[in-house]
Amino acid sequence: MGDDFLQAFNVAFLIIIGVLLFSFIIFFHELGHFLFAKLGGIRVNEFSLGMGPRLFGFRRGETEYSLRALPIGGFCAMEGEDEASDREDAFGSKPVWKRVLVIVAGGLFNILLGLVMMLFLLAPQEVYATTTISQFAQDSALAQAGAQVGDRIVEIDGYAVYTDRDLSFAMALADPAALHLVVERQGQRVDLGDIAMHTQTLEDGREAVAMDFYVQPEQRTVLGLLRRAGADTFSMTRMVLESLKGLLTGRFGLNEIAGPVGTAQAVSQAAGAGLEQGFGQGLSNLVFMMVMITVNLGVVNLLPLPALDGGRLLFLIWEGVTRRPVPPKYEGYIHAAGFILLIGVMALVTFHDVFRLITG
Secondary structure, three states: OOOHHHHHHHHHHHHHHHHHHHHHHHHHHHHHHHHHHHHHHEEEEEEEEEEEEEEEEEEEEEEEEEEEEEEEEEEEOOOOOOOOOOOOOHHHHOOOHHHHHHHHHHHHHHHHHHHHHHHHHHOOOOEEEEEEEEEOOOOHHHHHOOOOOEEEEEEEEEEEOOOOHHHHHHHHHHOOOEEEEEEOOOEEEEEEEEEEEEEEEEOOEEEEEEEOOOEEEEOOOOOOOOOOHHHHHHHHHHHHHHHHHHHOOOOOOOOHHHOOOHHHHHHHHHHHHHOOOOOHHHHHHHHHHHHHHHHHHHHHOOOOOOOHHHHHHHHHHHHHHHHOOHHHHHHHHHHHHHHHHHHHHHHHHHHHHHHHHHHH
């Protein structure tokens, strides 16, 4: 009874931490907009922690700082951002380059947060995995194809491999019957061609590549930690872009997409799996999921789509090239249409999440 209670308490505590971390991810995004707006001399009417009904706040200078009831992020309301304003400190009155910095700051802050969280995850580890082969398992398909100990894997099916995260991601997407591998051997690129790999059966019944080799470890150093955190964050950014490319080309279907419900389920499962090894591992798994979420949010938000920061950036680039802004009325129409489309897609994905959750 005591162990069950402790397990339930740990799960509940991790859920609370997850909600707060998710809220902080969105808040940190808005903080990027806020800081660069202030640096650019743009009036910020309100900067809020949380959404929904206002609980309390205070005014300092031109800005109202408020706390709202729902811990789901926040917002940065700039003068003239969504409405016409003749003020000199309005968003639309500033040079294009200043507005560009304000718009991209949110997404870049999300990726920066991912880097900081990655440092937190990597710091306790004594060694890190590399992409250099140290030995092979018995009857290794890779060894039979000509790979050698000391080879550094640099490309799988055209996907550049820089870290072990790249390696795992590329292996997961590869066709086990014809994995195209390129390695670096004594400073020279060696193309090993298509390799028929051994396979393993996943829980959902799919066949995936079986890793039949081991990689060399890298001892932790201060510079190595910083380099590794940056490389892993960059790898995650590439993974998001590659996944989006897969959605556009039809490589991934609706089953590979997770909305808010699916994401919450994945976070819960990751935290629960970690708790089986202890609270520390559960927390580590939770933070890792948050790294993935914040990097995803940063990258997706900068895509050139209406209603997202990337869509606003596209209009600013047009203004910078043509020296003429798009009329606010028409820009508003486009963003409104994009927002409706975005809500429709989210509703579809959420419905599929719930259906998948119910049906198992």
